[in-house]
Amino acid sequence: VDQLAVLEHLARTAGRRLDALRRRRGPSVPGPTDAVTGLPTDVALRSRAGELTRAHQQYCLAVLQVDGAAEFRATHSPDAFDDALRLVADTTSTTLRPDDVVVRLDGDRIAAVLANCSTVQGAAALERVRESLVLALTVAGVAHFTCSAGLVDGARSTSVDDAIRLADAAGQTALLQGGNRVVVADASFT
Numbered sequence: 001v002d003q004l005a006v007l008e009h010l011a012r013t014a015g016r017r018l019d020a021l022r023r024r025r026g027p028s029v030p031g032p033t034d035a036v037t038g039l040p041t042d043v044a045l046r047s048r049a050g051e052l053t054r055a056h057q058q059y060c061l062a063v064l065q066v067d068g069a070a071e072f073r074a075t076h077s078p079d080a081f082d083d084a085l086r087l088v089a090d091t092t093s094t095t096l097r098p099d100d101v102v103v104r105l106d107g108d109r110i111a112a113v114l115a116n117c118s119t120v121q122g123a124a125a126l127e128r129v130r131e132s133l134v135l136a137l138t139v140a141g142v143a144h145f146t147c148s149a150g151l152v153d154g155a156r157s158t159s160v161d162d163a164i165r166l167a168d169a170a171g172q173t174a175l176l177q178g179g180n181r182v183v184v185a186d187a188s189f190t
Contacts, residue, residue, distance in 0.1 A: 034104040036086065039093070039104040040101070040103045042111070045105070048113045050160065053154065057116060058115075058117065058153075058154070059113055059117060060118070060119055060122035060151055061114075061154055061163040062112045062126055062151045062167055063109055063150050064088060064092060064109070064111070064148070064171070065148060065149075065175075066084055066146075067148050067175060067180060068179070069081065069108040072145055080142070083142045085108065087133065087140055089102065089104065089110055092110055095128050096112060096114065097125075100114045100125075105164070118153070119184045122184075123184055126151060129149070130181075133146075146179055148183075149170075149171060150166070150170025150171030150173070150184075151183070151184045152185040167185060169189050170184060173189075
């Protein structure tokens, strides 16, 4: 029985440490944190994207949103929507790599900067986020919802604001296609 207690303690301790490392949300996260999600704000996103641009490193920028956010908020409650947003934030942060910076942009948008990542790799990572969210929903007891994401290669944009705009446009396309999917901004997005 004592060995079992020791193993359980070790597993809990290792799990907490791994969770803390995953929640680090990047090498540097300057600026304030969001009160609802605990994520850094767009200050961290802009800093990381700028850092990668100056270093001539490839990156992708993703914007995630709860599908039908307004309807979800109206049907359930603002508090239930905050719970959903926290679940998206936590799932995104723990599913992506520790060096990827995950932030709350505003309202119902969560964004991520994925360093040294092609759009193919980024789309696969965001699909893992969507799959992880399904599993997290079963455990969390939050009303069912889905999430869509738009993704853009940082090299396709002229600024961080442009990258956010393109990722948002790709995310809107995902919603128009029925939601619960990832869309990559290509040459047709302007």
